Amino acid sequence: MTVYAAPGTDGSLMTYAERYDHYIGGEWVPPASGEYFENPSPVNGRTFTEVARGTAADIERALDAAHAAAPAWGRTSVAARALVLNRIADRIEANLEAIAVAETWDNGKPVRECLAADIPLVVDHLRYFAGVVRAQEGGISQIDDDTVAYHFHEPLGVVGQIIPWNFPILMAFWKLAPALAAGNCVVLKPAEQTPASIMYLFGLIGDLLPPGVVNIVNGFGVEAGKPLASNPRIRKIAFTGETTTGRLIMQYASQNLIPVTLELGGKSPNVFFEDVASAHDDFYDKALEGFTMFALNGGEVCTCPSRALIQSSIYDTFLADGVKRTEAVVQGNPLDTATMIGAQASNDQLEKILSYIDIGKQEGARLLTGGERAELGGDLAGGYYVTPTIFEGDNSMRIFQEEIFGPVLAVTRFDGEDDALKIANDTLYGLGAGVWSRNIHTAYRMGRGIQAGRVWTNNYHAYPAHAAFGGYKSSGIGRENHKMMLDHYQQTKNLLVSYATSKLGFF
Amino acid sequence: MEQAGTPERVAVTDAAASQLRRLRRRNGPLMFHQSGGCCDGSSPMCFPDGDFITSEADVRLGDLAVAAEGDDEAFTVPVWMSKEQFQLWSHTHLTIDLVKGRGAGFSLEAPDGVRFLIRSRLITAAGVPDELSGPVSCEVPAAGGTGR
Numbered sequence: 001m002t003v004y005a006a007p008g009t010d011g012s013l014m015t016y017a018e019r020y021d022h023y024i025g026g027e028w029v030p031p032a033s034g035e036y037f038e039n040p041s042p043v044n045g046r047t048f049t050e051v052a053r054g055t056a057a058d059i060e061r062a063l064d065a066a067h068a069a070a071p072a073w074g075r076t077s078v079a080a081r082a083l084v085l086n087r088i089a090d091r092i093e094a095n096l097e098a099i100a101v102a103e104t105w106d107n108g109k110p111v112r113e114c115l116a117a118d119i120p121l122v123v124d125h126l127r128y129f130a131g132v133v134r135a136q137e138g139g140i141s142q143i144d145d146d147t148v149a150y151h152f153h154e155p156l157g158v159v160g161q162i163i164p165w166n167f168p169i170l171m172a173f174w175k176l177a178p179a180l181a182a183g184n185c186v187v188l189k190p191a192e193q194t195p196a197s198i199m200y201l202f203g204l205i206g207d208l209l210p211p212g213v214v215n216i217v218n219g220f221g222v223e224a225g226k227p228l229a230s231n232p233r234i235r236k237i238a239f240t241g242e243t244t245t246g247r248l249i250m251q252y253a254s255q256n257l258i259p260v261t262l263e264l265g266g267k268s269p270n271v272f273f274e275d276v277a278s279a280h281d282d283f284y285d286k287a288l289e290g291f292t293m294f295a296l297n298g299g300e301v302c303t304c305p306s307r308a309l310i311q312s313s314i315y316d317t318f319l320a321d322g323v324k325r326t327e328a329v330v331q332g333n334p335l336d337t338a339t340m341i342g343a344q345a346s347n348d349q350l351e352k353i354l355s356y357i358d359i360g361k362q363e364g365a366r367l368l369t370g371g372e373r374a375e376l377g378g379d380l381a382g383g384y385y386v387t388p389t390i391f392e393g394d395n396s397m398r399i400f401q402e403e404i405f406g407p408v409l410a411v412t413r414f415d416g417e418d419d420a421l422k423i424a425n426d427t428l429y430g431l432g433a434g435v436w437s438r439n440i441h442t443a444y445r446m447g448r449g450i451q452a453g454r455v456w457t458n459n460y461h462a463y464p465a466h467a468a469f470g471g472y473k474s475s476g477i478g479r480e481n482h483k484m485m486l487d488h489y490q491q492t493k494n495l496l497v498s499y500a501t502s503k504l505g506f507f
Numbered sequence: 508m509e510q511a512g513t514p515e516r517v518a519v520t521d522a523a524a525s526q527l528r529r530l531r532r533r534n535g536p537l538m539f540h541q542s543g544g545c546c547d548g549s550s551p552m553c554f555p556d557g558d559f560i561t562s563e564a565d566v567r568l569g570d571l572a573v574a575a576e577g578d579d580e581a582f583t584v585p586v587w588m589s590k591e592q593f594q595l596w597s598h599t600h601l602t603i604d605l606v607k608g609r610g611a612g613f614s615l616e617a618p619d620g621v622r623f624l625i626r627s628r629l630i631t632a633a634g635v636p637d638e639l640s641g642p643v644s645c646e647v648p649a650a651g652g653t654g655r
Contacts, residue, residue: 037618053618164546165611191546191611221613229613243589244542244552244559245612251560265545302545348608348622352549359599359627398627401595403548428543428591474544474591 004097004335006379007048007105014098016049016105020199022058022218025065026211031219032057039196042108042343043334045382051195054219056227059187062215063233066158066185069212074155074183081181082130087208089126092119095204099197103169104334106197108343108384109297111335121463122173125481128465132483133181146500152493155183156235159489160228162221162249163198164240165191165345166300166405172198174480175238176214182489187215187234189225193346221245232256236489239263240302243474261478261488263302263471265403266431269424270294270305270460271414271446273437277314283458287436290460291322291409295329295341295388299407300349302475303432305460307400308411309423315413319392323369326388326409331374343383344406350384353406356399357389365393365410395423403429417442421449430472434460453479514630515600517586519571522605523623527553527571528579530615539603540565541588541596541625542612551586551603551623552614559587566593571603599627 005012019036021028031052038047052058073081092099100114109118139151161175168190179186190198195218202216217224229237230252239249240263253260276287294305310318334342344350350373357371370389375381388407391399400410414420424433430452437443437458447455453470456462463469468482478488519527531537536556542548552559561567570583586603588596608622616623 166546192609192617193611220609220618221611222615223618225611226613241546241611242542242544242548242550243592244540245547246544248554248559248613263545265543265548346608348550348606348610348624351606351608351622351624355624355626356549362627362629396595398596398599402543403545405545405548428595 002337003333004101004111006043006335007101012101014102014200016102016196016200018049020049020051020196020218022052022054022062023199023202023206023214023216024058024062025068025215026206026209029058029061031055032061037192037220039106041105042345042384043105044380045347045384048105049196051199051218054189054217054224058217058219059224059227059231062187062217063158063231065212065215066187067233069210070155070157070185073185073210073213074157076183078133078136081183082134084208085126085130085177085181088205089123089130091205091208092126092201093123096120099169099201099204101335102197102200104342106194107165107168108334108345110339110342112337112339113297115337117463118167118170121465122170125173125177125465129177129181129486133486136483136486143496146498148497148499150495150497152495153182153486154491154493156489156491158185158187158234159236159238160231160234161186161188162225162229162237162239162241163188163190165193166297166302168194168197169201171240178480178485179489180213182486184489185213187217187228189217189219189228192218192220229253230255234258236260246476259488261480262476263431263478263480264474264476265302266429266452266471266475267307267401267403267427268303268305268432268434268452269307269309269427269450270434271309271420271424271436272311272314272318273420273439273442274311274313275438275442276436277318278438283438286458288321288325290434290436292325292329293460294409295326295407296461298341298344298386300345300405301461302403303454303461304403304405305432305434306404306409307395308409309414309420310411311420312413312415319368319411323390326390327369329388331385331387332376333380341388341407343385345384347384349405350386353386353404353408356402356404356406356408360391360393360397360399360408360410363393363397363399365391365397365399367391368411370407395426401427417445421446425449425451428473429475431470431475432456515569516630517569517571518600518602519573520602520604523603524573526605526616526619526621526623527573527584528576529619531582532579534615536582537584537615539571539584539586539623541586541592541601543589543592547611549625550610550612550614551625552612553616553623554613555615556585561587564590566590568593568601598629600630602626602628
C-alpha cells in the first residue's frame with residue numbers, strides 16, 4: 001500500500017505549474033484574451049493551478065499551426081509516425097507513476113485505477129496504433145485486363161477533438177493515437193473540469209512531436225469548443241460527451257460538410273443469469289466483482305454498468321451478496337492505492353448525482369445502501385464524494401433510464417431470457433452491456449440480442465486496444481480502440497489507371 | 508405553449524432566473540435543450556435561441572417566465588427535450604436551478620463558474636405532485652420552429 005504525496009507537497013512525484021498556457025505549434029502560448037480560469041482538485045475542492053481561457057482567436061492560432069504542420073506530417077512514412085507514437089508510449093511508461101498522480105489530482109479518481117488502467121491503456125493504445133498503421137494496406141482492384149483501381153489511404157488533414165473529463169488523458173489518446181497514426185494534425189480541446197493533466201503530460205512528451213502536429217487549447221465549451229467544432233478549417237470533428245452537444249456538433253458539421261465521430265454515453269445493463277450462482281466458486285466471486293463495477297471511476301464511465309438485471313430465482317441472495325460487496329468498497333484519499341472509490345470530478349457532477357438519488361426516492365425505488373454525500377473530513381474536506389449507492393426498482397424509473405454518471409446502481413429482476421433481453425434493450429442507448437452466465441448458449445444469444453456496441457461476456461470494464469468500442473442507437477457514431485478507427489481519420493484516394501493503348505472509340 | 512388543462516412542466520428558481528437575466532443581456536433571447544447521455548448528460552443546456560436547431564424530434568415542454576427586475580424586462584425562455592427522452596421523463600416536473608460548478612458542453616453559463624441543474628418532482632395529470640401518473644399530452648411544435 002502506498003499513499004502518494006499530493007502534487008506540490010514534500011515528496012510528491014510531480015508538481016503542477018502555477019499556470020498553464022495553451023500548447024500551440026510546440027510552444028506555450030498565452031491566451032489572446034489574457035484571461036485564465038481556476039482549476040480546483042475534486043480531491044479537496046481547492047484550486048491548484050490556473051489555465052488559459054481560450055477563445056476563437058486561440059483556436060484560429062492553433063489551426064494556423066496545425067495547417068502549417070499538416071503537409072509535412074501527412075507525408076512522413078508510416079514507419080516514422082509509428083516510431084513517434086512508440087517513443088511517446090515509452091516516455092509515458094517511464095513516467096507512469098507521476099502521470100497517474102497528476103491524473104488523480106485533476107480528476108479525483110483513485111490512483112490505483114490510473115496506475116493499473118488509465119495510463120497503461122494510453123501506452124498500449126499508442127503502441128497498438130503504431131503497429132496497425134504499419135500493417136495497413138491499400139487496395140488494388142483489377143477492373144479488367146488493362147484497367148486497375150489503386151486505393152491509397154491519405155490523412156484528412158487537420159481535425160478537431162473535444163475530450164471529456166472522466167478519463168482526461170486516456171480519452172485524449174483514444175482520439176490522438178489513431179489521428180496521428182493516420183497522419184493528421186490535431187487541435188484538441190480538453191474538458192474545462194479537467195484541463196491540467198494533459199498539459200502536464202505534454203510538458204513531458206511535447207518534444208517528441210514536430211511542432212504543430214498536436215495543439216491544445218483550453219477553455220470553456222461555448223468560448224473555445226464551439227469555435228473549434230463549427231470551424232470551416234477542420235476536416236473532421238470527434239466528440240465524447242452528451243446528446244445535446246452531440247447533436248449541436250453534428251449541426252455545425254453539417255454546415256461545413258465534414259464527418260463526425262460521437263460517443264454519447266449509455267445506460268448499460270449488466271445481466272446475471274441464475275447459473276452464475278450454481279456454485280459459490282471463483283466465478284461467482286468474479287460475477288460479484290462485475291456487479292460492483294458500477295463504482296469503477298466513481299461511476300463516471302460512459303459504459304458504467306448502472307442497471308443490474310438479476311434472474312428472479314437468485315435475486316434475493318445474489319443481490320444481498322452484491323450489496324455486501326458494494327459496502328466493502330473503500331472510499332477515501334484518492335492518492336492512497338488502497339482506495340477503491342475517490343471523488344466525483346466536479347461540484348456540479350456531485351449535485352447532479354444527489355438530484356438523481358432524490359428523484360429515485362420520489363419514484364419509489366428502494367434504497368439498499370449508500371444514497372448520500374460522503375463527508376470525509378481532514379485533508380479531504382470540501383472534496384466531492386458520494387457513497388456507492390444501490391436502488392431496486394423498475395426499469396421505467398428515471399434512475400434506470402438516465403446516465404447518472406455517478407456510483408449509483410439501479411437493480412431489477414427478470415424471468416427468463418426473453419424478459420432479460422426486453423429489459424436490457426428498453427433504453428435509448430446502446431453503448432455497453434454485460435452478460436454473466438456459465439451457459440455458452442445463453443451468453444451467446446444474449447450477447448447477439450442486446451442492442452449495444454460492446455457486450456462484455458463474463459467480464460466487464462476491460463478496454464483493450466484491438467476490441468472495437470462504440471455505440472448503437474443514441475450512443476453515437478463510430479468505433480474507437482480498433483484499427484477501424486483509422487478509417488475515421490483517413491480519406492480514400494482512388495487512382496483509376498488504364499494500361500490500354502487503344503482508344504475507347506466514343507470520339 | 509402548454510395546452511389548457513395540462514400541468515405546468517417546467518419552472519425556474521430565483522437563482523437560475525437571475526443568471527438567465529445576465530445571459531440575456533449578453534446573448535439576447537435564450538433557449539434550453541435538456542441533454543441526455545454521458546458526462547454532462549441530464550444537464551439543461553442554455554443556448555442563444557435558435558442556435559440549437561429543434562425539429563420534429565423535439566418537444567417543447569413549456570416556457571420559463573422570468574420576471575422583470577431593475578432594468579431587465581420580463582422575458583420567457585423555451586425549454587426543449589428530444590421526443591424520445593420525453594417519453595421517459597413525462598411523469599416528472601422539472602425545475603431549473605443553478606449550482607456552483609463548471610459544466611462542459613456549449614452551455615452559456617459555464618464561464619461564470621455556475622451550472623444550470625435540473626431538479627425533478629413527480630406530477631400527475633392534475634398537476635399535483637407526489638403521485639405517479641401516465642404520460643401527459645404535450646404540444647409538439649412544427650419542425651424547425653423555436654416557437655418565438
